[in-house]
Amino acid sequence: MDTKILDYTALNGLVFCNQVNAAKNNAEILYINEAKKLGIDAILFRRYYDTASDVPVRSEPAVCIFYKDESFFNTPAHIKLHAALWSAGRNEIYIIQSSTRTDIINARKPAMVQNGHLSLENLLLASTSTIEGINEERFSAYLFGNGTFWEQPYFTESIDEKNSPYIFY
Secondary structure: OOOOEOOEOHHHOEEEOOOHHHOOOHHHHHHHHHHHHHOOOEEEEEEEOOOOOOOOOEEEEEEEEEEOOHHHOOOHHHHHHHHHHHHHOOOOEEEEEOOOOEEEEEOOOOOEEEOOEEEOHHHEEEEEOOHHHOOHHHHOHHHHHOOOHHHOOOOHHHOOHHHOOOOOO
C-alpha cells in the first residue's frame, strides 16, 4: 500500500485503517473502527485545531480510499458500498484505487437508475488508468482540509441538496 495518495499524506490527515495508532484523536479512532466494517483502507481526515495544541480538537472524514480490483466499479458490491457511504453522509468523495485504475466518486449523491438498473456512472468525478492522469489540484488535500472542495466551478453542479440523506420532506 502506498503511503501517499494524490497529495494526501500523514501530515495533512491521511490515516491507513490498519494503523489505528496514527489517528490523532478519539473521533478518528472511532471512525476508523467503523470504516473497517466497510472495507475502507485509508481515510483523509479534515482536522480542526485549537491554536494552543497540535492535536486536533475535532476531525471529520473527508475522503475514503479503497484498494479494489479493476472490475469493482459499478458492480452490485460497489453500489451497496456507495449506498452505505452516501446514506452515512460523512465524507465528500471516495477513491477506488487498483493496480491499473483510479476512480474518484462523488459520495454526496445516490446511485441513479439507468436502463432499469442502479448505476454509479454519473457520480464519477475522475477516472484514469494511471494516477498521473488525474488533475491533482482539483482533488488536493488542502481543499478538503479547508472545506472548499465543492466551491470549485468544476464541481458546483455535482451537489444536489434534494438528494442529501439529511433533507426531510
